[in-house]
Every structure is written in structure tokens, then in C-alpha cells.
Amino acid sequence: MTEFVTPKQIRQQARIGAFTGQTSGMCPGYTQANLVILPKKEAYDFLLFAQRNPKPCPILEVADAGSKRLQTFAQDVDLATDFPKYRVYQNGELVSEPTDVTDIWRDDLVSFLIGCSFSFEAALIAAGIEMRHITMKRNVPMYKTNIKAKSAGQFHGNYVVSMRPIPEEQVVKAITITERLPQVHGTPIQIGDPERIGIQNLDQPDFGDAVEIYPGEVPVFWACGVTPQAVVMESKPEFVITHAPGHMLVTDIRDNQLADIL
Structure with a gap:
């Protein structure tokens, strides 16, 4: 890098x-x-x-x-x-x-x-939570979801989320840290159940790069600023x-x- x-x-x-x-x-x-x-x-x-x-x-x-x-x-x-x-x-x-x-x-x-x-990753790392995509020198994995955004005028579509694998015992810490920064997406919107938000295969992100998920870790999903691009493609x-x-x-x-x- x-x-x-x-x-x-x-x-x-x-x-x-x-x-x-x-x-x-x-x-x-x-x-x-x-x-x-x-x-x-x-x-x-x-x-x-x-x-x-x-x-x-x-x-x-x-x-x-x-x-x-x-x-x-x-x-x-x-x-x-x-x-x-x-x-x-x-x-x-x-x-x-x-x-x-x-x-x-x-x-x-x-x-x-x-x-x-990306703005809250430094705080997570400082708290001892690894950012796997940074470790692997990759872009964060991002996925289209089935979560519908609220429409306005011609703009409509679904959320995109970014995913970071977090050790199960550190998930609460990650939530606590990111809730302090609502200006950069705040708390996660889904934890541990990608199919619930329409993601079928974590190895095939719609944007960015796939990362490894180790035993004892759960995928944690945050709302993502690539959402407007999915909305543009839809609208x-x-x-x-x-x-x-x-x-x-x-x-x-x-x-x-x-x-x-x-």
C-alpha cells in the first residue's frame, strides 16, 4: 500500500x-x-x-x-x-x-x-479490532442488499453494505465505537446473517474484494456510501x-x- x-x-x-x-x-x-x-x-x-x-x-x-x-x-x-x-x-x-x-x-x-x-476503521484498530481487508491489502467487500431505501423523486433502490469480519467477543465493542460516529454510517445494520439482507455468497462481493473469515468470527455489515451508485443504476x-x-x-x-x- x-x-x-x-x-x-x-x-x-x-x-x-x-x-x-x-x-x-x-x-x-x-x-x-x-x-x-x-x-x-x-x-x-x-x-x-x-x-x-x-x-x-x-x-x-x-x-x-x-x-x-x-x-x-x-x-x-x-x-x-x-x-x-x-x-x-x-x-x-x-x-x-x-x-x-x-x-x-x-x-x-x-x-x-x-x-x-473507512473513517471509523482507525478507532476500531486502536481498540484492538483487526480490519481484515487492510491486513490483506485489499478493498473492503461491499454487497447489494434487499434493504429498500426510501425513495425521493426519481431516486430509488436498495442499500449497499460493507462487511468486516469481527471476532464474536469483540462485536459489542465494535458497535459501541461506531455508534459514536453516525456521520460515517454509525452502528452496523446487520450482524452474522447475510442471507437475511439478501446476500447469498460472501466470497462474491458486488464491489471491492472478498476477505477471509476465520473460525470464531462473524460478518458484520455497515450501511455503505456506495448505495447511491446502486440507486443510480436502478433509477x-x-x-x-x-x-x-x-x-x-x-x-x-x-x-x-x-x-x-x-
């Missing part, structure tokens, strides 16, 4: 195309963010969708229409270049995965930063830009600042 000292350094390297990898485990203690960019005419409906579904879509910040800048979560930032990798959807279909979306930027685009579960808006799953914006805000800021 590439090592960077500061979030700004990660963003600067992504900006010039020198870093295009996933960001799990990078700059522990700093908030990471998912991304949804869409035309202003659809921004209200998406905002309403996120407000109705705060578990998978906790909004951290919304940029001004046409702006690539942020007011709070990072000062030296360009939203069209500083994520390591993007996804571009047209009518619900994934059409490209560029590392820079400057050439398709429009003055009517509104950018939403959404909380990411088929004309044009949307997102981050590539696992390829987040590493912000300048520490996780322990989130409650005060938001």
Missing part, C-alpha cells in the same frame, strides 16, 4: 495521476468521503433522498453549483481531480472509470460528499459522476471533529 503523510499529499498525488489506488487504511484518523456529482436540476431530489436515508448517505458537505471546491472538509481541493478514481454513469450505465473528470465538468454540477466507513438518471468504490477523498478533518462540525 502506498504511504502518504498527510491527506493533502494524497490529494495532490491523485490530482496529477500519480496515485490511483484505493484509500482504505490511509491517514488513519482523518475522515474519508464518498462522492456523488449530478446536475443541479436533480440535486434537490438527491438531497431529499440522502436526508431520508441517513444511514447509507450521511451528507458531510455540499459544494456550490459548478464549484470544484469545498468550504469545510478541505481547503486545497479540486473535486474533479483529487479522488484517485471516478465512475461516470449515463442513463444508469457505467461508461468509464477515469482518474480525472475535468474534461466532462459542467457549470450546472452539484457535488455531494458522503460519509465513509437511471441521465448523467452522474461518483467515486470508484474504495477510492475516496481523504479530507483534512479528523474523525473526532465530526460531531462538532456537523
Whole structure:
């Protein structure tokens, strides 16, 4: 895994195309963010969708229409270049995965930063809970579920969840730690029974990479900020830009600042 000292350094390297990898485990203690960019005419409906579904879509910040800048979560930032990798959807279909979306930027685009579960991993690790995907140098496994999100305007679909294997005796500790950070998905939404939420095979995630689950561990599922991408594929808006799953914006805000800021 590439090592960077500061979030700004990660963003600067992504900006010039020198870093295009996933960001799990990078700059522990700093908030990471998912991304949804869409035309202003659809921004209200998406905002309403996120407000109705705060578990998978906790909004951290919304940029001004046409702006690539942020007011709070990072000062030296360009939203069209500083994520390591993007996804571009047209009518619900994934059409490209560029590392820079400057050439398709429009003055009517509104950018939403959404909380990411990578942000609470440092706290879990500090408490002695292993993050298996970090140990294995992989992206976290993410799965589509049968949990229906509350619709808003044209936006509808089901939750996506991320999964981390947790030793049974540490599950309560993991719940206690993550409930302190509702801005980055908070407590798990399912523990130990993937079929109950429509997941048939943990070895075949819809996004990210599979990880090993050892004896005595249970799969623990958190709501995931990739949910909007599943919703985009279901709802088929004309044009949307997102981050590539696992390829987040590493912000300048520490996780322990989130409650005060938001």
C-alpha cells in the first residue's frame, strides 16, 4: 500500500495521476468521503433522498453549483481531480472509470460528499479490532442488499453494505465505537446473517474484494456510501459522476471533529 503523510499529499498525488489506488487504511484518523456529482436540476431530489436515508448517505458537505471546491472538509481541493478514481454513469450505465473528470465538468454540477466507513476503521484498530481487508491489502467487500431505501423523486433502490469480519467477543465493542460516529454510517445494520439482507455468497462481493473469515468470527455489515451508485443504476438518471468504490477523498478533518462540525 502506498504511504502518504498527510491527506493533502494524497490529494495532490491523485490530482496529477500519480496515485490511483484505493484509500482504505490511509491517514488513519482523518475522515474519508464518498462522492456523488449530478446536475443541479436533480440535486434537490438527491438531497431529499440522502436526508431520508441517513444511514447509507450521511451528507458531510455540499459544494456550490459548478464549484470544484469545498468550504469545510478541505481547503486545497479540486473535486474533479483529487479522488484517485471516478465512475461516470449515463442513463444508469457505467461508461468509464477515469482518474480525472475535468474534461466532462459542467457549470450546472452539484457535488455531494458522503460519509465513509473507512473513517471509523482507525478507532476500531486502536481498540484492538483487526480490519481484515487492510491486513490483506485489499478493498473492503461491499454487497447489494434487499434493504429498500426510501425513495425521493426519481431516486430509488436498495442499500449497499460493507462487511468486516469481527471476532464474536469483540462485536459489542465494535458497535459501541461506531455508534459514536453516525456521520460515517454509525452502528452496523446487520450482524452474522447475510442471507437475511439478501446476500447469498460472501466470497462474491458486488464491489471491492472478498476477505477471509476465520473460525470464531462473524460478518458484520455497515450501511455503505456506495448505495447511491446502486440507486443510480436502478433509477437511471441521465448523467452522474461518483467515486470508484474504495477510492475516496481523504479530507483534512479528523474523525473526532465530526460531531462538532456537523
